[in-house]
Every structure is written in structure tokens, then in C-alpha cells.
Amino acid sequence: MGFKCGLVGMPNVGKSSIFNLLTSQKIDAKNFPFCTIDPNVATVEVPDERLDKLSDLNSSKRKINAVIEFVDIAGLIKGASKGEGLGNDFLTHIRNTDAIAHVVRFFIDEDIIHVNGKPNPESDFNDINTELILSDITTLESVMNRITKGKMSEKEKLTLKEEATQALDKLNANTFLEKNDLEKVQETFPDIKLLTQKPMFVIANINEDTSKDELDKFKNNITKNIKVVEVNVKVETDLNELTSEEKKEFMEEFGIDESALSKIIKSGYSLLDLKTFFTSGEKESRAWAAKKYFNAQECSGIIHTDIQKGFIRAETVSYNDYIESGSEQASKANGVWRQEGRDYIVQEGDVIYFRFNI
DSSP: OOOEEEEEOSTTSSHHHHHHHHHOOOOOOOSSTTOOOSOEEEEEEOOOHHHHHHHHHTTOSEEEOOEEEEEEOOOOOTTGGGTOTTHHHHHHHHHTOSEEEEEEEOOOOTTSOOTTSSOOHHHHHHHHHHHHHHHHHHHHHHHHHHHHHSSSOHHHHHHHHHHHHHHHHHHHTTOOOOTTTTHHHHHHOTTOOOGGGSOEEEEEEEOTTOOHHHHHHHHHHSOTTOOEEEEEHHHHHHHHTSOHHHHHHHHHHHTOOSOHHHHHHHHHHHHHTEEEEEEESSSEEEEEEEETTOBHHHHHHHHOHHHHHTEEEEEEEOHHHHHHHOSHHHHHHTTOOEEEOTTOBOOTTOEEEEEEOO
């Protein structure tokens, strides 16, 4: 299990350039609106030093990282919810993602045009959010009709309409919906995917001329629980072209403590409540992503459905205890290797061996 993260934003804010940076692919990133029409998709590995250490420790023949899928979605303009520009396609592509990485242009470059003439980060951000809200209003108005025509009791219809009305009131007040809004409606109509319920973070596309005051003002004026990841594409691109030793020196010189890819992945993991567990041995070391609330049996199903069906127990040890002990056998000798049942909630960094019988 990984997650699909959609890169969205106004035209010419740098989505495709950031996509190139994250995936090391060279797609079009030209200087005109709607360069990206069909979404570009790429699956990239999630870097994890813990997996590297486990693989080295066990002399694994293969090392398989967890993965994340990035989707570069066409630029959105005002009126997209009514079909302006590539609006309808754009909104459909967003619905198929798990999280939204909202790219906002803070970089200064007179040679790169802006669809509104001049970049205005706060206005651009709000314009896109407004289109997401308007799209959800249209979706919920359609849901109201489905409820009316649905084969259910009048009492059930009333309950669903009240919940939908509360959500519409929120949207009409220019407020995004919460994850737990519309629980009954979405239980009845599981195909309903609302854009404003998707977790979102902001990628602030900066350069050396970006105003710190403007960036700080933007952060202060947006919803407090939205994380902002600053990315200088030029610096990060230069960084990717260096050797490991050169990269280390470069990062120290410019005060870069973490790559843009790492920051974006961590933001996505945090938004989607994901955790990482490991399987490791001589044949293979592998990182797996699972929802934080998944128990041992559910996590075993991520590896293979047969393991979940025939689940017997999970033999597990924390990553730190495994590394400190030095091996599976030493972990058992040290008393840190545990046997857990199906309801055990797998912890971040657990190294697990699943026992099963089919």
C-alpha cells in the first residue's frame, strides 16, 4: 500500500518542474498554460535509511522500498468547476488521488507568464480552493436528488438530507469539509468522492528572489493545520546531480537538512495516517506502508491475501531492538522478539515475520 498524491495548482506555477524533480523524469515543462493535459503519473521509491540498514545487516539479495505515486495534473483556472479551461478533466483527476499537494508559485521570474498576469500566492491558492468547493457543492446538490429518488424510508431520507444540508452550509460558507462529515451519506453512496475532504498540503515553489515576508504572510493567513513545504526547484535539481559526498557538502553549505522528496513524502504519510513496517531476511528486505490503525492480520494482507486468510500469528520486534541485537536470532536470545495475535496493532518500524497456514 502506498498513496497517490496529486500535484495541483494554477498554470505555470511549476507543477511539472516539481514532478520532474521528484521522479527524475523529463516531461514537458514549457512556458504556456495547459502544457499538461493528460496527467503524468510516476511511481517512485520512498527512501528509508532503516531499510538500507536492515538489508545490509541481513545481506539481502533484494531491497524493495515502499512506493508513492505522483500525478501531475493539468493547471486549473477560475471557472474550472463550470468547465472552463480543462476544468472537468482536472477535477476528475483530483478525485482519483488520495491527497492533494497544492503547488503555489512564490518564485519570481519575469520570463514565465502567469495566467492572471502576475503571481499572487494567496489569491491563486484561494482561487483553486474555491473551485474545489464549487465542484463539491454541485456534487452534493446531485446527491440530494439521488436521496429523493432513492428506495429508502422517509426517515432515512430525512437523516441523509439533514447531513447533506449541513455539509452544503459549510461549503457555501467557503469552508472545506472534514473527514467525518457526510458519514451516513457516503455509507449509502460509496461512490461519492468530495474534493474538499481530501487531505491537503502546500508546496511553496520558491527561488532566491522569493520574499520571506510574503511567504510568512501566506502561512499566517491560511488554515493553521495545512502544512507548507518550501521547495527551491533549482537548488534541489542541482542537488540531485551531485555524488553522495558532494550532496552532503552541498546540503551543509546551504543549510539543507532534508531533500524536497523526503519532505513531501513525510507530509503525505502524516496526512494519510500511514506507518511503515518491514520484512527482512537473506532473500529480501522490504518496506511496507499501512494505515496506522491496521492490526497484524490486516498488515499481513498487504503482503498477500493468502497470508491474511491463513493468519496464525505475527512474530515481531521493533526496528531499534533488531538493529541493537544485530540479527533475528540475537533478538530472540535478548528477549525482544515477540509473538503477537491478529489484533495486535503493528507499530511504526516493526520488523515482522508472519506465520500462516492455507
